[in-house]
Amino acid sequence: MAEDINAQHAEKMRKIKQARDKMMQSKTEEKGLILVHTGKGKGKSSSGFGMIMRCIAHGMPCAVVQFIKGDWATGEKILLREHFQDECRFFVSGEGFTWETQDRERDIAAAQNGWKIAKEQILDPKIQFVLLDEINIALRNDYLDIDEVVDFLMHEKPVMTHVCLTGRNAKPELIEAADLVTEMTLVKHPFRDGIKAQNGVEM
Numbered sequence: 001m002a003e004d005i006n007a008q009h010a011e012k013m014r015k016i017k018q019a020r021d022k023m024m025q026s027k028t029e030e031k032g033l034i035l036v037h038t039g040k041g042k043g044k045s046s047s048g049f050g051m052i053m054r055c056i057a058h059g060m061p062c063a064v065v066q067f068i069k070g071d072w073a074t075g076e077k078i079l080l081r082e083h084f085q086d087e088c089r090f091f092v093s094g095e096g097f098t099w100e101t102q103d104r105e106r107d108i109a110a111a112q113n114g115w116k117i118a119k120e121q122i123l124d125p126k127i128q129f130v131l132l133d134e135i136n137i138a139l140r141n142d143y144l145d146i147d148e149v150v151d152f153l154m155h156e157k158p159v160m161t162h163v164c165l166t167g168r169n170a171k172p173e174l175i176e177a178a179d180l181v182t183e184m185t186l187v188k189h190p191f192r193d194g195i196k197a198q199n200g201v202e203m
Helices: 002-025 044-057 075-083 104-123 135-140 146-155 172-177
Strands: 034-038 062-066 088-092 129-133 162-166 180-183
Touching: 034 044, 034 172, 044 062, 044 075, 044 088, 044 129, 044 162, 062 075, 062 104, 075 088, 088 104, 104 129, 104 135, 104 146, 135 146, 135 162, 146 172
Parallel strands: 034 162, 034 180, 062 088, 062 129, 129 162
Antiparallel strands: none
16 A cells, blocks of 8 residues: 555656656746835745845845834844855945834935945946845835836846845835735734744844
8 A cells, every 4th residue: 555655656746847847948048036025924024135145155246225124233134244244235224114213304315325225236247136125115105216116127227136125015016027026924923912023033
């Protein structure tokens, strides 16, 4: 009986591998991708920083531009600035969430400055991957012009440069322009049970 099950499994896996190998033979092109991580669930920035780690491991120079969050002492910022500053540039343009700054003009100015830095990093021929962390919030609040951002990504971004944009409520125009869009779905969150954000999990 066990031998029959093993033989059936082996045959099933052989067919899957055969189909997958055939599919992979047709995937030969490379291009710099526009990636969007959005949705109400946790993991948008975490996934983006995971990609930054991959870039560093592959010897791909990269950059992070953080919008909105402010200069918090997050684990990723500490790690990248203290141990990988030659491999990854790290910029902070935000001053904190809007309910903390309570000054729309300052928020707009910070976002505009962040976008200026972002464009410089994306256009730098040495940089291969740029993470625009929480830029979707700046776009949602109209601190940045969505048409300008999309036009730049579509027509001025170097062909082989990857750009990842994170944050809730990505605008439809950005989703349409992107090559890859992932929506994080909230199922449960400890914050609802009175658990605060903790180091190593959210910071």
